[in-house]
Amino acid sequence: MKKKLTIKEIAELSGVGKSTISRFFNDGYVSESVREKIEKVINENNYEPNVFARGIKAKNNRFIGVIVPCLDSTITSxxxxxxxxxxxxxxxxxxxxxxxxxxxxxxxxxxxxxRLNVEGIILIATEVTKKHKDFVKKSKIPVLFIGQICEETYCIVNDEEKAGQVIxxxxxxxxxxxxxxxSVDENDTLVGIVRKKAVLDKILINNIKVDVEISDFSMDSTEKLIYNYMKKRKPTCIICATDNMAFGAIKALNKLEIKIPEEVSIVGFGGYKISDLISPSLTTIKFYNSLTGELAAESIVKLLNKENIPKIQKIEFEFLERKSVKKLNS
Structure with missing residues (x-):
C-alpha cells in the first residue's frame, strides 16, 4: 500500500523546507542535488502526489470550475x-x-x-442577481454564463426571441x-420574460384571449396547476415554457380524461428525446444543447488565450411539428 505522506513529512525526510517541496511539485526552480533528494524520498515511499491538490495550487493548473443548478435536468446533463x-x-x-x-x-x-485558483468559471445560470454581477466585476479570471445574460461578462444563450415568435x-x-x-417566474429573465413575451406578442396583437399562469420547472407542480385550472375553464391550447412542464400538463389532462389534441392542444420548449416517444408526440422547439456545451468549452479556452469572442452568442433551434396540436377551423 502506498504511504500517504504530507508535504511536511516529505520536507523533513528530504532535509529541505516545505516551500521547496511546493516548488518541486509545481515545476518551480529546485537545484539538481535537492531534486535528487526529494525524488529519492518519493520513490522509497512509493509516494504519488495528489494531482488535484497540486493542480489547483499551480498558476496554470488547467482546471475550469463549472457550476450547475441541478444534475437531473435533461438540458443541463x-x-x-x-x-x-x-x-x-x-x-x-x-x-x-x-x-x-x-x-x-x-x-x-x-x-x-x-479561491481554489481555477483558470476560469462556467456558470449554467437560472437567474442573474446583483451578487453575480459584483463577483464578475471583481473577478480576475474569465467567467462565462450559460442560459442567462449578464452584461458584465460573456454569455451563451438560446435564441429565445426567435423561438418564441415561431411558437x-x-x-x-x-x-x-x-x-x-x-410560464416560470420572471427571476429567470430569458425563460420567464423574453421567451414568454416573444410568444405572447405574436398572439396578443390579434386580440386573442391568453391567460398566464406561473409554475416552476417541475413536472409535478405544473400537473397540479393544470389539474386545478382545467376544473374552472378549458382553453383550446396550452403553451408551456418547457417540455418538462408540458409533460406535467399532459398528465393532468389525462387524469381529467381530456383528449389531446382533440380537445386541448399542447406545446413545449426543449425538444427532449422523450417528447417524440409519448403519445401524442409533443410539438416543441428543440434547442441545440450539445452545441451549447461544446461552444462553452471552446469559448472559455479562447478567453484564457486572450482571443476575442462575441459578448453574447446565441444558439439556434429547430421547430418540431408533431401530433399534440390540432389546427382549428378559422
Whole structure:
C-alpha cells in the first residue's frame, strides 16, 4: 500500500523546507542535488502526489470550475456531457459543482472556485442577481454564463426571441383563440420574460384571449396547476415554457380524461428525446444543447488565450411539428 505522506513529512525526510517541496511539485526552480533528494524520498515511499491538490495550487493548473443548478435536468446533463468532453479534448479538467437551485450556494461556490485558483468559471445560470454581477466585476479570471445574460461578462444563450415568435405564429396560424400560457417566474429573465413575451406578442396583437399562469420547472407542480385550472375553464391550447412542464400538463389532462389534441392542444420548449416517444408526440422547439456545451468549452479556452469572442452568442433551434396540436377551423 502506498504511504500517504504530507508535504511536511516529505520536507523533513528530504532535509529541505516545505516551500521547496511546493516548488518541486509545481515545476518551480529546485537545484539538481535537492531534486535528487526529494525524488529519492518519493520513490522509497512509493509516494504519488495528489494531482488535484497540486493542480489547483499551480498558476496554470488547467482546471475550469463549472457550476450547475441541478444534475437531473435533461438540458443541463446534455450541456454538461458535451462541455466535459470538449474541455478534456482541449486539455482542461472540469470541476463540476451542483447547487440544487440554491442561489446563495451558487454565489458561495463562485467565491470558492476563485479561491481554489481555477483558470476560469462556467456558470449554467437560472437567474442573474446583483451578487453575480459584483463577483464578475471583481473577478480576475474569465467567467462565462450559460442560459442567462449578464452584461458584465460573456454569455451563451438560446435564441429565445426567435423561438418564441415561431411558437406564437404557429399557434396563431392554427386558429387557437383561447390560450393558456404556463410560464416560470420572471427571476429567470430569458425563460420567464423574453421567451414568454416573444410568444405572447405574436398572439396578443390579434386580440386573442391568453391567460398566464406561473409554475416552476417541475413536472409535478405544473400537473397540479393544470389539474386545478382545467376544473374552472378549458382553453383550446396550452403553451408551456418547457417540455418538462408540458409533460406535467399532459398528465393532468389525462387524469381529467381530456383528449389531446382533440380537445386541448399542447406545446413545449426543449425538444427532449422523450417528447417524440409519448403519445401524442409533443410539438416543441428543440434547442441545440450539445452545441451549447461544446461552444462553452471552446469559448472559455479562447478567453484564457486572450482571443476575442462575441459578448453574447446565441444558439439556434429547430421547430418540431408533431401530433399534440390540432389546427382549428378559422
Amino acid at each position: 446534455t450541456i454538461l456531457m458535451n462541455l466535459d468532453n470538449r474541455l478534456r479534448e482541449l486539455g482542461y479538467i472540469p470541476l463540476i459543482i451542483n447547487t440544487n437551485h440554491n442561489v446563495s450556494l451558487e454565489i458561495a461556490n463562485l467565491e470558492n472556485l476563485s 406564437g405564429e404557429y399557434i396563431l396560424n392554427s386558429n387557437h383563440k383561447d390560450i393558456l400560457y404556463v
